[in-house]
Amino acid sequence: MMISLQNISKTFKTGQMRVEAVKDVSLDIKKGEIFGIIGFSGAGKSTLVRCINLLERPEKGKVIVDGTEITSLYEKELRQKRQSVGMIFQHFNLMPSRTVGENIAYPLRKSGMAKAEIKERVKELLETVGLEDKENSYPGNLSGGQKQRVAIARAIAPRPKVLLCDEATSALDPATTQSVLALLKRINTETGITMVVITHEMAVVKEICDRVAVMENGIIAETGDVARIFTSPEAPVTRSFVESVTGTHKLAKLLEEGASCVRLKPGQVLARLKYLGSSADKALISEVSRLYNVGCNIIFGNMEIVKGSTIGTLSLIFEGREEDIKAAVWHLSQNGVAVEVIKR
Amino acid sequence: MNLLQTLFPNTMDKIPEFLESIAETLQMTAVSGIVSFALGLVLGIVLIVTKKGGILENRIIYSVLDKCINILRSVPFVILLTALMPFTRAVVGTAIGTKGAIIPLIVGTTPFFARQAEAAMAEVDPGLIEAAQSMGDGPGDLIFNIYLRESIPALTRGATITLISLIGLTAMAGAVGGGGLGNFAVMWGHQRGKTDATYAALIVILLIVFTVQAVGNFIIRKTAH
Numbered sequence: 139m140m141i142s143l144q145n146i147s148k149t150f151k152t153g154q155m156r157v158e159a160v161k162d163v164s165l166d167i168k169k170g171e172i173f174g175i176i177g178f179s180g181a182g183k184s185t186l187v188r189c190i191n192l193l194e195r196p197e198k199g200k201v202i203v204d205g206t207e208i209t210s211l212y213e214k215e216l217r218q219k220r221q222s223v224g225m226i227f228q229h230f231n232l233m234p235s236r237t238v239g240e241n242i243a244y245p246l247r248k249s250g251m252a253k254a255e256i257k258e259r260v261k262e263l264l265e266t267v268g269l270e271d272k273e274n275s276y277p278g279n280l281s282g283g284q285k286q287r288v289a290i291a292r293a294i295a296p297r298p299k300v301l302l303c304d305e306a307t308s309a310l311d312p313a314t315t316q317s318v319l320a321l322l323k324r325i326n327t328e329t330g331i332t333m334v335v336i337t338h339e340m341a342v343v344k345e346i347c348d349r350v351a352v353m354e355n356g357i358i359a360e361t362g363d364v365a366r367i368f369t370s371p372e373a374p375v376t377r378s379f380v381e382s383v384t385g386t387h388k389l390a391k392l393l394e395e396g397a398s399c400v401r402l403k404p405g406q407v408l409a410r411l412k413y414l415g416s417s418a419d420k421a422l423i424s425e426v427s428r429l430y431n432v433g434c435n436i437i438f439g440n441m442e443i444v445k446g447s448t449i450g451t452l453s454l455i456f457e458g459r460e461e462d463i464k465a466a467v468w469h470l471s472q473n474g475v476a477v478e479v480i481k482r
Numbered sequence: 483m484n485l486l487q488t489l490f491p492n493t494m495d496k497i498p499e500f501l502e503s504i505a506e507t508l509q510m511t512a513v514s515g516i517v518s519f520a521l522g523l524v525l526g527i528v529l530i531v532t533k534k535g536g537i538l539e540n541r542i543i544y545s546v547l548d549k550c551i552n553i554l555r556s557v558p559f560v561i562l563l564t565a566l567m568p569f570t571r572a573v574v575g576t577a578i579g580t581k582g583a584i585i586p587l588i589v590g591t592t593p594f595f596a597r598q599a600e601a602a603m604a605e606v607d608p609g610l611i612e613a614a615q616s617m618g619d620g621p622g623d624l625i626f627n628i629y630l631r632e633s634i635p636a637l638t639r640g641a642t643i644t645l646i647s648l649i650g651l652t653a654m655a656g657a658v659g660g661g662g663l664g665n666f667a668v669m670w671g672h673q674r675g676k677t678d679a680t681y682a683a684l685i686v687i688l689l690i691v692f693t694v695q696a697v698g699n700f701i702i703r704k705t706a707h
Contacts, residue, residue, distance in 0.1 A: 193616060
């Protein structure tokens with residue numbers, strides 16, 4: 139285990155109010171994995187990630203990073219230890235009075251490296267993040283995506299074992315988000331660095347995480363492999379996150395609004411089909427339509443590739459005799475498609 | 483030269499006194515400015531690090547210092563000048579003249595600049611402090627590399643305002659026997675009814691103020707990115 143959080147609790151007091159941001163959370167993060175922590179705002183995920191480098195000190199529980207129980211370290215030892223845990227932020231937090239090169243060199247100044255070595259390392263990092271020509275620019279002249287790349291270079295400069303990413307892409311547009319996520323993924327693959335990714339976007343989890351913990355009200359509602367979370371979410375909060383990506387919440391909205399495309403005539407059945415893995419590769423819809431003589435009116439569909447496995451959802455209206463529809467549903471479920479009848 | 487003679491006849495008669503007054507004003511401003519800058523900066527740092535949520539939060543130190551500064555800033559400078567006389571005499575040996583004016587100028591200016599410095603450093607994005615802490619920085623690093631370094635433009639702005647207000651105070655100190663251009667304007671211009679001497683002193687004061695402002699703006703422009 140690279141990171142082990144054991145029974146972490148953190149309470150904030152604001153005046154008379156006490157807010158339990160994190161309640162007795164335990165979590166293990168393996169070496170080299172990209173671990174996601176997802177939750178709506180106020181779920182406690184930012185507080186939890188700050189407990190990993192003790193920017194927030196939990197009042198209860200132990201934090202063990204790379205074999206050291208950092209909750210028992212003295213301030214000075216803790217500062218030393220923090221150099222092996224990099225962190226990037228939603229608003230980049232680059233020092234505006236320093237150039238890009240000086241920002242990246244900042245965490246190296248106490249590393250004992252010679253000036254020339256530092257210069258070399260900065261060059262190398264600028265190459266890694268694709269900003270070779272920006273060494274002497276000031277952060278104020280960079281775009282959001284470029285700023286986050288500089289922040290990543292600065293965070294990994296001392297070759298930390300862990301990189302904490304706190305909503306690192308939340309201030310970026312979708313295209314920039316993709317490229318920053320790709321950069322993080324590449325750094326993870328090339329250096330084997332363990333990453334903890336805090337986000338409120340399931341798309342980010344889908345893109346780069348190996349495992350994910352879903353947080354709600356200061357507790358972890360569910361933890362698991364990303365593929366498992368996507369295919370069979372258990373907690374309601376997880377389901378709503380998964381639906382935000384697969385688009386199934388749109389169907390609920392259509393039903394709520396009573397849109398004409400989901401208004402059923404007698405004999406019609408509205409159903410949601412969930413395909414997993416190989417079942418997504420077969421022409422099952424035309425197969426059942428042919429075999430059982432049922433009409434299939436597709437309302438919408440979606441397909442996601444998560445960790446190499448295909449996850450598809452399809453909302454459609456079956457039309458035909460009741461027993462034929464039943465047989466069709468049975469046929470589909472025999473072929474690995476989960477069918478959920480929504481309305482008949 | 484003829485024009486000056488026509489416009490400022492009484493000032494031209496008192497050229498040595500006039501030049502000496504300018505020198506005294508500059509001396510008072512420079513000495514008390516440098517000392518107040520150093521002391522005010524230290525106090526500003528203490529305020530910023532000990533305040534609620536600061537990196538060395540300490541309620542007692544903060545509230546004591548905060549109240550002292552408020553009290554000192556509430557005292558009108560003319561009263562401060564006379565109230566401090568025994569103290570000034572004990573420290574520099576005299577309570578009058580340029581030398582005697584410097585202590586009250588420092589006491590009057592330091593709290594003002596401490597507030598300016600506190601405000602300047604309060605503008606530093608807390609995210610920078612958090613980022614530096616995440617890189618293993620301790621309080622010393624945070625003060626020098628983040629708070630001071632990142633607030634140079636704002637500190638310069640505060641220092642410029644302070645210096646200009648200090649020039650104003652030196653003129654007031656002059657009126658009660660501190661020497662300098664204030665003294666010149668009151669003694670030669672006002673009391674002897676030679677108005678041109680007052681205007682001459684005023685013009686020089688304005689030139690000093692404009693120079694200070696211009697230098698301040700130049701530094702801000704050079705350091706803000």
